[in-house]
Amino acid sequence: MRIFEPHIHMSSRTTDDYEAMAAAGVAALVEPSFWTGQPRSGVGSFVDYFNALIGWERYRAGQFGIAHHCTIALNPKEANDPSFRAEVMEILPRYLAKDGVVGVGETGYDSITPAEDELLAQHLALAVEFDLPVLVHTPHRDKLAGTRRTLDVVKESGIAPERVLVDHNNELTAQVVLDAGVWAGFSIYPLTKMDERRMVLLAQDLGTRRIIVNSAADWGRSDPLKVAKTAQALLAAGFAQSEVERLVWDNPVEFYAQSDRLELTVQTDDSLSQGNSIQRGERA
Numbered sequence: 001m002r003i004f005e006p007h008i009h010m011s012s013r014t015t016d017d018y019e020a021m022a023a024a025g026v027a028a029l030v031e032p033s034f035w036t037g038q039p040r041s042g043v044g045s046f047v048d049y050f051n052a053l054i055g056w057e058r059y060r061a062g063q064f065g066i067a068h069h070c071t072i073a074l075n076p077k078e079a080n081d082p083s084f085r086a087e088v089m090e091i092l093p094r095y096l097a098k099d100g101v102v103g104v105g106e107t108g109y110d111s112i113t114p115a116e117d118e119l120l121a122q123h124l125a126l127a128v129e130f131d132l133p134v135l136v137h138t139p140h141r142d143k144l145a146g147t148r149r150t151l152d153v154v155k156e157s158g159i160a161p162e163r164v165l166v167d168h169n170n171e172l173t174a175q176v177v178l179d180a181g182v183w184a185g186f187s188i189y190p191l192t193k194m195d196e197r198r199m200v201l202l203a204q205d206l207g208t209r210r211i212i213v214n215s216a217a218d219w220g221r222s223d224p225l226k227v228a229k230t231a232q233a234l235l236a237a238g239f240a241q242s243e244v245e246r247l248v249w250d251n252p253v254e255f256y257a258q259s260d261r262l263e264l265t266v267q268t269d270d271s272l273s274q275g276n277s278i279q280r281g282e283r284a
């Protein structure tokens, strides 16, 4: 089955992951910009990271036949660092105009601070200005209150709700989010929070309309094959092939196609390799 992975941080994954994802059917993905684990020391670190997302990582994914896209933002956690916040916000427009950038994100609440409030509103305004969809992260603590507050800020921004994907939902937040007219994302994790079994129960309850499933795999314990595993679990539970395909391909494609920048076939552009020998070890 063809899979579109709508939320994965490939910069922190290996080529084995790319290989396994391609074998499991992943043909395209979106890599939202986020925190790298180690706090950044200045704006230059963001510049290098954003450049890697639109250049090197795209090339790396292409080696495995996977079409790579990204979303660009100042992530919620580092939105709280006043030392470079203004400088990062100043460089975002430069990236939001580029090919391969299919949205603003991830933005949203981490600890629900006044700085996060302000930055979420600024990112939503950028999404309106650049006519891009936006990926909104919700806090892992105090999930329902944080999600309600997120939806209030989205509404105030005036952005069309169908251009907003509110992510990391669970059983408590799903209906609240869908009722707001935005898309609901579900991250499937290996050990904690949402898993395949719970996702099957949710899909039985909610259907598949405006619902998107992702692995949110990053540098922590996570599994880049969770979308494929969820698809298998849905089929085993009796969902029709077409309905599962809607969840793991049609829905994320429809959402990110609103950027007008989705390219679902891989362009092999060797200029992006920048002299790096990703193919080292290959025999001539």
Ligand SMILES: [Zn+2]
Binding pocket: 007, 009, 032, 034, 106, 216
């Ligand atoms: Zn993420």
